[in-house]
Each structure stands twice: as C-alpha cells, then as structure tokens.
Amino acid sequence: MRYIPNTADDRREMLASIGVSSIEELFADISSSIKEKFQPLGLPARSELEVASMLGTMADRNKSADAVCMLGGGVYDHYVPSIVGHMLSRSEFSTAYTPYQPEISQGTLTAMFEFQTFVCELTGMEIANASMYDGATALAEAVLMAERIRKKGAVAVPRSLFTHLRRVLDTYCWATEIEIHEVPYAESGTVELTSLPEELSAIVIQTPNAFGVIEPLAGLKDRIGEALLIVSCHPLSLGLLQPPGVFDADIVVAEGQSLGLSMGYGGPLLGLFATRKEYLRQMPGRVSGRTVDADGKTGYTMAAQTREQHIRRQRATSNICTDSALCALAATIYLASAGSAGLRQVAELNLQKAHYLADGITAIDGYERAFSGAFFNEFVLTVPGDAAVIHDRLVQAGFAVEAPDDLRSVGLENALRLAVTEKRTREELDRLIQVLEGIR
Amino acid sequence: MSTIFDCRCGDKIGGLFPELDVPSQGVEQLIDPQLVRTRPPRLPDLSEPQVARHYTTLSKLNFGVDDGFYPLGSCTMKYNPKLNEDVASLPGFAGLHPRSDVARSQGALQLLFELTGFLRNIAGMADVSLQPVAGAHGEMSGMFLFKKYFEARGESNRKRILLPDTAHGTNPASAALAGFSVTEIPSDQVGMIDLKVLEEALDETVAGMMLTVPNTLGIFEANILQVTEKVHAAGGLCYFDGANLNSFLGQARPGDMGADVFHFNLHKTMSTPHGGGGPGAGPIAVSDLLSDYLPVPRIIQENGIYGLDWDHPDSMGSIHSFYGNFLVVVKAFAYILQLGDEGLRAVSENAVLNANYLQERLKRTYPLPYDGLCKHEFVLSGEGIADGITTLDIAKRLIDYGVHPPTVYFPLTVREALMIEPTETENKDTLDQFAEIMETIAAEAKKNPQLLHEAPRNAPVRRLDQTQAAKNPVLTYPFDEKPE
Numbered sequence: 001m002r003y004i005p006n007t008a009d010d011r012r013e014m015l016a017s018i019g020v021s022s023i024e025e026l027f028a029d030i031s032s033s034i035k036e037k038f039q040p041l042g043l044p045a046r047s048e049l050e051v052a053s054m055l056g057t058m059a060d061r062n063k064s065a066d067a068v069c070m071l072g073g074g075v076y077d078h079y080v081p082s083i084v085g086h087m088l089s090r091s092e093f094s095t096a097y098t099p100y101q102p103e104i105s106q107g108t109l110t111a112m113f114e115f116q117t118f119v120c121e122l123t124g125m126e127i128a129n130a131s132m133y134d135g136a137t138a139l140a141e142a143v144l145m146a147e148r149i150r151k152k153g154a155v156a157v158p159r160s161l162f163t164h165l166r167r168v169l170d171t172y173c174w175a176t177e178i179e180i181h182e183v184p185y186a187e188s189g190t191v192e193l194t195s196l197p198e199e200l201s202a203i204v205i206q207t208p209n210a211f212g213v214i215e216p217l218a219g220l221k222d223r224i225g226e227a228l229l230i231v232s233c234h235p236l237s238l239g240l241l242q243p244p245g246v247f248d249a250d251i252v253v254a255e256g257q258s259l260g261l262s263m264g265y266g267g268p269l270l271g272l273f274a275t276r277k278e279y280l281r282q283m284p285g286r287v288s289g290r291t292v293d294a295d296g297k298t299g300y301t302m303a304a305q306t307r308e309q310h311i312r313r314q315r316a317t318s319n320i321c322t323d324s325a326l327c328a329l330a331a332t333i334y335l336a337s338a339g340s341a342g343l344r345q346v347a348e349l350n351l352q353k354a355h356y357l358a359d360g361i362t363a364i365d366g367y368e369r370a371f372s373g374a375f376f377n378e379f380v381l382t383v384p385g386d387a388a389v390i391h392d393r394l395v396q397a398g399f400a401v402e403a404p405d406d407l408r409s410v411g412l413e414n415a416l417r418l419a420v421t422e423k424r425t426r427e428e429l430d431r432l433i434q435v436l437e438g439i440r
Numbered sequence: 441m442s443t444i445f446d447c448r449c450g451d452k453i454g455g456l457f458p459e460l461d462v463p464s465q466g467v468e469q470l471i472d473p474q475l476v477r478t479r480p481p482r483l484p485d486l487s488e489p490q491v492a493r494h495y496t497t498l499s500k501l502n503f504g505v506d507d508g509f510y511p512l513g514s515c516t517m518k519y520n521p522k523l524n525e526d527v528a529s530l531p532g533f534a535g536l537h538p539r540s541d542v543a544r545s546q547g548a549l550q551l552l553f554e555l556t557g558f559l560r561n562i563a564g565m566a567d568v569s570l571q572p573v574a575g576a577h578g579e580m581s582g583m584f585l586f587k588k589y590f591e592a593r594g595e596s597n598r599k600r601i602l603l604p605d606t607a608h609g610t611n612p613a614s615a616a617l618a619g620f621s622v623t624e625i626p627s628d629q630v631g632m633i634d635l636k637v638l639e640e641a642l643d644e645t646v647a648g649m650m651l652t653v654p655n656t657l658g659i660f661e662a663n664i665l666q667v668t669e670k671v672h673a674a675g676g677l678c679y680f681d682g683a684n685l686n687s688f689l690g691q692a693r694p695g696d697m698g699a700d701v702f703h704f705n706l707h708k709t710m711s712t713p714h715g716g717g718g719p720g721a722g723p724i725a726v727s728d729l730l731s732d733y734l735p736v737p738r739i740i741q742e743n744g745i746y747g748l749d750w751d752h753p754d755s756m757g758s759i760h761s762f763y764g765n766f767l768v769v770v771k772a773f774a775y776i777l778q779l780g781d782e783g784l785r786a787v788s789e790n791a792v793l794n795a796n797y798l799q800e801r802l803k804r805t806y807p808l809p810y811d812g813l814c815k816h817e818f819v820l821s822g823e824g825i826a827d828g829i830t831t832l833d834i835a836k837r838l839i840d841y842g843v844h845p846p847t848v849y850f851p852l853t854v855r856e857a858l859m860i861e862p863t864e865t866e867n868k869d870t871l872d873q874f875a876e877i878m879e880t881i882a883a884e885a886k887k888n889p890q891l892l893h894e895a896p897r898n899a900p901v902r903r904l905d906q907t908q909a910a911k912n913p914v915l916t917y918p919f920d921e922k923p924e
Contacts, residue, residue, distance in 0.1 A: 055530065240476065291905045309576070319580055374471040
C-alpha cells in the first residue's frame with residue numbers, strides 16, 4: 001500500500017512485542033456480531049495514474065466550466081493570482097492542524113492575525129474572527145450572536161437576500177426558535193423599511209443585494225432602534241464602496257470567495273465575520289492575538305478562547321472548530337498581492353464592465369434593468385419573451401448563465417441575472433450582446 | 441514575528457489586472473458619490489517577490505505532516521497524498537460555478553452521487569448528506585435531524601442529550617445549538633460507559649445520546665450494542681461522532697452498532713488535509729428513520745443523468761451555501777478509489793497496530809490509566825513523571841526534538857492527559873524514535889527539569905504569554921503604533 005510504510009517484517013515484530021499473534025487479535029474487542037455484518041464496497045485498489053485519469057474524465061464532463069461565466073449570485077468567476085495557489089500548496093500550511101501548539105504554528109497564527117486585520121480594514125470594523133465556513137453560516141451565526149445580545153427572539157431579513165443565504169438562515173433560525181420577519185423591496189430594488197416590528201434582535205441588510213443593487217446604508221442604524229445592524233456584503237466591492245463600519249454596522253459578514261478562491265462548485269468557501277470590540281465575548285470562531293514569548297519576543301497565539309467549545313462546551317458562543325483556515329490564507333495572500341491600489345482597480349473593472357454590458361443589452365428593444373438602483377458587478381434584466389429560451393440561446397453560444405428558475409423565489413418571474421467580473425473581455429461582452437440582438 | 445504590514449511598501453505596482461478595455465464612465469456617474477469609499481483600506485502595496493518571501497518565511501514557522509511525526513490524538517494526522525491536491529485543482533472542478541446548469545455539471549454531480557454511495561456503505565447506513573463542511577457542522581446537522589424527528593413524532597418534550605464525560609467539546613456545543621440540554625454520563629473504571637448510570641439517566645425527556653466510537657480514550661465500548669439498544673428502547677436516538685473512524689475502517693460499520701447518525705471527518709479519515717484548521721468536510725450518514733429529514737438539495741441519478749433534488753418537504757433545510765465543500769470531497773473520493781477495500785482495511789489494521797505497539801512500549805515509562813487493548817489512539821498521563829513537571833512541559837520539550845506534541849489535557853477524565861494517535865502512515869522506525877524521545881524526556885524530567893520548564897528552545901518562539909493575550913487582546917495590526 002502506497003501510503004502505509006510498515007513492512008511485513010515490521011508488523012511481525014510489532015505484534016510480537018505487543019504479545020499477540022495476529023492483527024485480528026487487536027480487534028477482538030469489537031464484537032463478532034458487528035464484524036460479521038461487515039460488507040465491503042466491492043472496490044479494487046487502483047494506481048495513482050488510473051485514479052488521476054478517472055477524475056480527469058469526470059472533470060471534463062463539467063462543460064459549464066469551459067463556458068464564458070456570467071454566473072453570480074454570491075460566487076463569482078474572479079481571477080486568482082498565481083502566487084495564491086503556490087503559497088497555499090506549501091505543505092507546512094496545508095497539512096498542519098489547528099494551531100493548538102503556537103510555538104510551531106507561528107505561520108498560521110501570524111497569517112490569521114493579518115487576515116483579521118484585512119477583514120477589519122475592508123469592512124471598517126474593529127475586530128474580526130479567523131473565518132467561518134461560508135457567507136451563509138457567517139450570516140446565520142451573526143443572527144445567533146445578535147440574539148444572544150438582544151434576546152428579542154426575532155430578526156428582520158430582506159426578501160432581496162440571496163436564496164442560498166436565506167435557506168441556511170431559515171434552518172438555523174428554525175433550530176434556535178428565532179422568528180424571521182421578511183422585509184419587502186422597493187421599485188429601485190433597495191429594501192423598504194416601512195413596517196418593522198418593534199421587538200427585533202437584528203435587522204439584516206445585504207449589499208449589493210440579490211438583484212445586484214447597492215443598498216444605501218446611511219442613516220439606517222438610526223431608524224432601527226435597539227436592533228443590531230447586520231450587513232452581509234461583497235468584499236471585493238469594498239475596494240470601491242464605503243464600508244459598512246462607516247454606517248455604524250454592528251456585525252458585518254461576507255462570502256469571501258471573491259478574494260482569491262476558485263469557485264469549486266461552491267466549496268470550500270470563506271465566511272468573513274467582523275464586529276465591534278465590545279462584542280468580542282459574544283463572537284463565534286477562532287481569533288489570533290499578539291503576545292510575547294518567554295524572551296519578550298513578539299508572537300501570536302489563539303486568544304479569547306474561553307468563548308470556544310473546547311473550553312466552554314455547551315455554553316460556547318458557537319460549536320465551530322474546523323473553519324476555513326486555508327481559504328482565509330488564500331484571501332490574505334490575495335489582498336497582500338493586490339494591495340490597496342490593486343483592490344481598487346479590480347473593483348472598478350467589475351463596475352465598469354458590468355455597466356458596459358448592461359448599457360449594451362438595455363439598448364436592445366425589450367430589455368430593461370429590473371431595478372433602477374445603483375449596482376456593482378451584477379444586475380437583473382427583464383426580457384422580451386421567455387427568459388428560459390433566452391437562457392438556452394446564451395448557453396448554446398458558449399456562455400454560462402443562471403437558469404431563470406432560480407430567481408423565482410425572490411419574486412422575479414421572467415428575468416435574467418448576469419454577473420461581470422474583471423475576467424470578462426470586451427469581445428466576450430460584445431458577443432453576448434450580439435447573441436441577444438440575434439434572438440429578436 | 442513580522443507581519444505583511446511591516447514590509448516596506450513600494451510604489452503602487454499593479455500588473456495583476458489588465459487596463460479597462462471598455463469605455464470608462466467615471467465612477468461618480470455610475471454610483472452615488474456618497475456610496476464611494478472615502479478612505480482606502482490599509483492594504484500594503486508590495487511587489488510579488490516581497491509577498492512570496494513573506495509567506496514562504498511564515499510557512500517555515502509552521503509544522504505540517506510532511507515535516508515530521510504528528511501524533512495529535514483524535515485528529516488523525518495522516519499523510520495527505522499529493523494526488524489529492526492535483527485532482528482538486530482540475531479546471532473542470534475548481535472552475536465550476538455552483539449555479540451551473542445541472543446538465544453541464546454532470547461530472548461533479550456524478551462524483552457527489554458516487555461518493556454518497558461509498559460513504560453510505562462504509563457507514564452501513566440508509567443515506568448520506570455531503571453538505572456538512574466540518575465535524576462540528578455534521579454534529580449540528582445531526583442534532584437538527586433529532587429535533588425534526590421528535591417534532592414530527594410530537595415528542596418535543598425530549599430535550600436532553602446524554603454525553604459520556606470523554607466527549608469532544610464540539611458535542612455539547614452542537615447539542616446546545618439545537619436547543620438540547622446536556623447530561624453527562626461518567627465513565628466506569630475501565631473507561632467505558634457505565635450501563636447502570638445510563639439506565640438511570642434514560643427517560644422520556646431524553647432525545648438521545650452522542651457517542652464517540654471508539655471513545656476518546658481509544659477504547660472500543662465493549663457494550664456498544666447494549667448501549668444503543670438501551671437508548672433505542674427508551675425512545676431515543678444514537679449519534680456517533682466519527683472522528684475515530686480510522687480505527688475500524690474496512691472492518692466494521694457504525695450502522696451495525698446501532699447508530700442513527702454518524703458523521704465522517706473526511707479531513708481526518710480520508711486524508712484531505714487539515715489546512716491549518718480547515719476547510720474540512722463532515723458528511724453525515726443516517727438510519728432510515730431520519731433520511732426524510734436530510735438537508736436539501738440531495739444528489740440523485742435517473743437513467744444515468746445526475747441531478748439536484750429539492751423536493752423533500754420534511755427536510756431540515758440547507759446548512760451550507762451550496763453542496764458542501766466540493767473540492768474537499770473530491771480529494772476523499774480520489775483517496776477511496778486508490779485504496780479500494782483492501783487499502784481501507786489496511787488503514788485501520790496499521791493504525792491500530794501502531795497505536796498498540798507504541799502504547800505497549802510507552803506504558804513502561806508513563807502512567808497508562810486505562811491499560812488494555814487500544815484502537816487507533818491511547819491516553820497516557822504526564823502525572824508523577826517528576827516533581828513539578830506537567831504535561832505541558834513534556835509537550836513543549838517534544839517540540840525541541842522535532843516532534844509535534846500529542847493532544848494534551850484531553851480527555852478531561854485523565855489528569856495531565858497525553859493523547860497519542862500515530863496513524864497508519866508512520867512506520868516502526870518513526871515509532872521507535874518517538875518512544876526513545878519520550879523516554880529521554882522522562883529521564884530529563886528527573887535529572888534536568890529546567891530543560892522541560894524552559895522548552896521549547898528549538899522553535900521559532902519560546903513559550904508564549906497566554907495571559908497577556910487573554911487580558912489585553914490585540915487582534916489586529918496596530919497601525920498607529922510606531923514601529924520598533
């Protein structure tokens with residue numbers, strides 16, 4: 001066996017030293033009535049070459065990965081700089097465990113500290129954790145945290161939330177018995193905060209929202225009383241947009257995939273989680289903190305661990321243990337590579353290209369933006385005729401486009417949602433416009 | 441340790457992204473100027489060589505499985521095959537958007553479907569969801585399934601979860617998330633669940649029991665079938681924490697032991713790496729009582745066409761943005777394919793052989809509170825090795841010898857615990873060297889305790905001041921502080 005280095009001689013010597021005559025004897029403590037029921041998979045052992053080839057064939061069947069990607073809705077086809085993969089593939093990072101022994105985990109712990117700093121810089125918040133599983137569980141945990149702080153048993157959530165975020169939030173809120181009030185949207189596509197219930201632990205705002213529309217956050221905090229303001233945002237857009245911290249957000253969460261992670265059929269992803277310093281004791285997840293060693297030298301260690309499950313058990317702020325550490329490292333290296341100038345540039349590329357495409361499409365008769373609100377890199381169109389037919393034509397022309405069905409749950413019956421990243425070229429966008437022109 | 445923020449910034453370098461190839465419209469015309477960022481985030485503007493050197497330097501301050509022996513108990517720090525990384529980065533997988541048309545994602549769906557089948561059979565259970573992305577996420581999903589099940593039966597009075605005192609910390613935290621309270625069941629003198637105490641604790645308020653099999657002492661519960669029978673007879677369900685699957689892989693199945701939910705840690709048992717704390721994958725297998733409640737979407741196949749099935753009205757809902765940690769499960773799939781039945785069995789055989797061999801030798805030097813056959817791991821005590829020496833001292837001294845310390849101070853039932861899991865990817869030579877180091881440390885503890893108190897000396901930093909980190913938390917880079 002390729003991954004098992006003991007030789008037959010080793011095994012004989014070891015058995016003798018234990019004082020048993022066979023490997024089977026080492027399993028004598030498992031009742032034979034259990035072992036007798038065992039059934040193998042019926043799988044032969046295969047060579048590395050065979051498995052590489054089998055998986056290559058499977059990967060090739062994913063035709064969508066070859067198409068020009070116009071898909072969005074929380075995960076985007078952004079460019080991942082070469083350096084990210086190269087640094088991540090260093091096995092000192094990728095094969096280490098959670099940094100329980102800080103003296104030999106300074107690489108992970110320093111990078112976590114940098115990541116936390118980056119998240120605070122992007123979001124305009126005071127503290128951040130070292131990652132959550134994804135943007136959806138980060139939002140769900142933000143709601144649970146707000147409930148721990150305010151204890152009102154209810155939270156307001158916009159209808160214009162991404163469906164995948166809403167589904168996960170529904171599950172967590174059902175399990176923890178938190179009531180969800182749905183907030184409608186206005187014609188512009190932004191939330192309409194008219195009839196909010198009085199007793200709320202939090203109000204959730206997503207910006208840009210499921211329609212790609214940027215939510216104006218100014219003055220919002222003053223209108224929601226004691227409820228905490230939770231903002232779910234798109235981190236790449238924060239290269240250009242005012243961060244939620246400026247508008248007094250209490251908790252900011254995000255899907256961090258756009259910061260140097262491949263799309264990977266939706267996993268692993270990266271949950272960002274930031275809040276105010278005063279809520280540190282209520283925050284879920286791991287954090288790295290700066291300290292000194294026995295010689296007074298600066299070093300990093302896990303901090304505020306008394307919130308966590310391995311210390312606090314059933315009274316922990318969350319059950320999270322394994323998180324998205326290596327994805328957080330990818331985001332850290334991405335941001336360190338892009339720098340403030342690169343981040344601003346990539347955000348502007350997204351903005352400009354998305355508007356170029358939207359302008360080109362809406363110049364065609366019958367195509368209109370479904371909402372008038374400002375957008376970043378994603379927008380929704382109402383279309384002439386059947387959106388499903390238009391979708392199919394675009395797919396045939398080599399584009400990957402979201403099926404219109406997915407938008408029904410947010411109230412859009414016959415619409416298309418398109419996302420444009422820095423990877424899309426003018427030639428691709430012009431071709432898409434031409435395909436739509438040709439459908440008439 | 442210097443951070444990326446301590447590197448000297450150059451000019452604004454650029455070069456990652458191309459110039460705009462469409463007509464520029466001026467940002468203020470596209471979005472309200474009030475929405476535009478006024479102060480840029482303080483990200484360093486660095487050249488690529490600076491970034492590459494910084495993170496390479498950081499990587500060298502870490503210790504991974506490729507660096508040396510990593511006997512971290514209950515974490516299964518086995519070697520991570522390099523092929524795993526290559527297949528996960530195939531463009532057809534890594535470049536696939538989760539909202540892609542099902543008809544154009546058939547390879548990914550086929551992989552998910554086939555892996556679901558493998559895991560169902562490995563567990564010996566009715567169905568599997570690949571959606572949970574970590575062990576604790578699987579536990580939480582399992583607890584949500586319990587809640588659904590009892591709601592459907594009109595037994596919402598069942599609010600208690602029983603846990604052995606050796607349980608991982610995530611177990612009680614996960615139970616609490618689903619609104620359950622936790623009752624601890626003390627272990628008996630040989631480290632197993634005390635059946636009498638269990639019987640007394642079981643009543644109509646109990647939703648079920650969470651077990652780790654073998655338990656965190658590395659002991660296989662001799663009475664596992666009686667334990668699960670008793671819980672079932674009282675109307676409860678049995679949750680199995682699969683952190684320790686490496687000990688009976690290819691030989692026994694949790695479904696045959698009475699499990700109703702079993703979670704896998706693919707990042708442990710199935711060799712996908714730990715990534716310094718994640719991402720992992722924590723799929724759950726369930727008995728037929730619970731399959732209706734599994735998360736959606738489920739992966740289906742009809743006439744050779746794979747699809748996503750959302751139509752399960754009794755489902756607990758979704759617990760992840762999409763289909764779980766796809767690129768992690770790709771690695772587990774490749775691993776299972778390479779090993780086959782023979783390889784899976786060889787894993788547990790060698791993992792258990794290695795653990796028993798090491799236990800047999802080390803018990804001559806260190807107290808072994810629960811002596812007997814162990815499975816893939818065992819727990820020593822550092823107590824009484826020498827006056828004033830703690831397990832922490834022993835652990836830190838191991839670092840000086842180039843070994844990653846075992847899990848320490850867990851399980852909570854052993855004083856000064858050292859929980860050692862060698863895994864199957866080490867050979868006798870490594871185990872012998874480790875045993876010698878442990879014996880040397882025990883001798884040093886008596887003759888020259890300072891060596892232990894002052895350890896580590898041979899590491900990037902010496903022992904860190906945890907009190908300061910806790911009392912005065914500095915969690916972000918202090919930009920306003922003058923550099924030293």
